[in-house]
Amino acid sequence: MPLRAxxxxxxAARAGSLTRAAQDLGVTPSAVSQQIAALELHLGTSLMVKSGRRMALTEAGERYFEMISENLERVAEATRGIRGYLSSRSLTVRVxxxxxxxxxxxxxxxxLDAYPDIDLRLDATNEPTDFARGAVDIDIRHGEGNWPGLFVEGITEERFxxxxxxxxxxxxxxxxxxxxRFRLIHSVKSQVQWGHWFGLAGVSAPARWRRVLFDRSHMAIDAxxxxxxxxxxxxxxxxRELREGLLACPVSEPPQARRTTQWLVCPHDRLRRSQVAAFLAWLRAERDLWCGRTLRMAGE
Known part of the structure; x- marks a missing residue:
């Protein structure tokens, strides 16, 4: 496939001029003309014709330009985004x-204050990363922790x-x-559902209840x-909501429903990057501080 051509x-089609295209590409107009001629020979059809002092697309040229434009723009955007990635102090985290x-x-x-030279990018999504295709360093995933072939570490055990x-x-x-008796808020993707919690509490789940469902836990928390x-x-x-008193547990002796739901995931070779090591060390330290505060609040 003549990718250069x-x-x-x-x-040239975008500029509407061989001369302007040559300036954009940093080559001579004759070089542009030769590449287009080579592509026309490869396709077996004419793509551009001279119209006065400008070049005009033929019908086939217009159709071809429309078909390739979106993909070429995506390639250009990907190239701009990845340029210098491995040599820079960048860190991309999906969470x-x-x-x-x-x-x-x-x-x-x-x-960010501790590592001002790291260029951090956060992508918030529930879709797991395909590390072979995406320029992602670390994935913080929701799940059970079963991802063979990758480095996997649970962040902490959570209490529901x-x-x-x-x-x-x-x-x-x-x-x-x-x-x-109250409206119960359901987070449909949560690993701990009301039916399970009622079972731990020794209570039969009601056949009918007033409820509202959300597909994101942060929406359920805000609600x-x-x-x-x-x-x-x-x-x-x-x-934050528990610390600031925006939320509190209305049950006097709630059962212990504990689960690890958030996982640090990445290819093992990513662990050698200094940015990744710095982020993991920082997150673990913040996690340990949180665990200490949680134990003190619970009086354990």
Whole structure:
């Protein structure tokens, strides 16, 4: 496939002039003309014709230009984005939206201040990274931790608690069996659902209940903080809301529902990059500080 000739034709078609395309490409107009002639020979059809002092696309040329433009623009964008990637102090982290907004961003200033020379990019998504295709250093994934062939480390064990705004129910004012009287907020992708929690509490889940469902935990947390109902969420994700008193557990003795849901994932060779090592060390230190504060708040 004559990729060079295709790129030259694209530049000439976009510029509408061989001379202008030559200036853009840093070559002579005759070189542009030769590449287009070679592409026309390869395709077996004419793509451009002279129209006065300008070059005009033939019908085939217009169709071909439309067909290749989007892909060539994507190649150009990818090239600009990857240029200098391996030699720079860049760090790209993909992270689940809830962990990004509820835990990582509130702590991130410390990392940026400690490593001002690292060019950090965060991509918030629940889609797992294909490390063979994407320029991603670390993936913080939600799941069970089963990703063979990759470095996998659980961030921490989280405690799942029923929570609501204190104005809806004062802390410790309810028994577990009383919760179905209230609107229950469901985070549909959570690894700990209400049915499981009721089972741990020794309560039969109601056949019918008032509920509202969200597909992101950060939405469920915000809904509970706004007094919409009672959510079942992770203390890791609710750190700020619990600390500031926006959320509290209305159940006097909630059962222990614990689970590790967030995982650090990357190819083993990424661990040799200094930026990756710095980020992992910082995150582990912040995690340990959080665990210490959580234990003190719980009186454990």
């Amino acid at each position: 295709i790129a030259v034709f694209h530049a 689940t939206p809830t962990f990004a907004t509820k835990w990582l961003l509130p702590h991130l200033g410390g990392f 608690l029923p929570v609501c705004h204190p104005g809806l129910c004062p802390p410790g004012s309810l028994r577990a069996e009383e919760l179905p 509970a903080a706004n007094g919409i109902g009672i959510a079942l969420e992770s203390d890791l994700m609710m750190e």
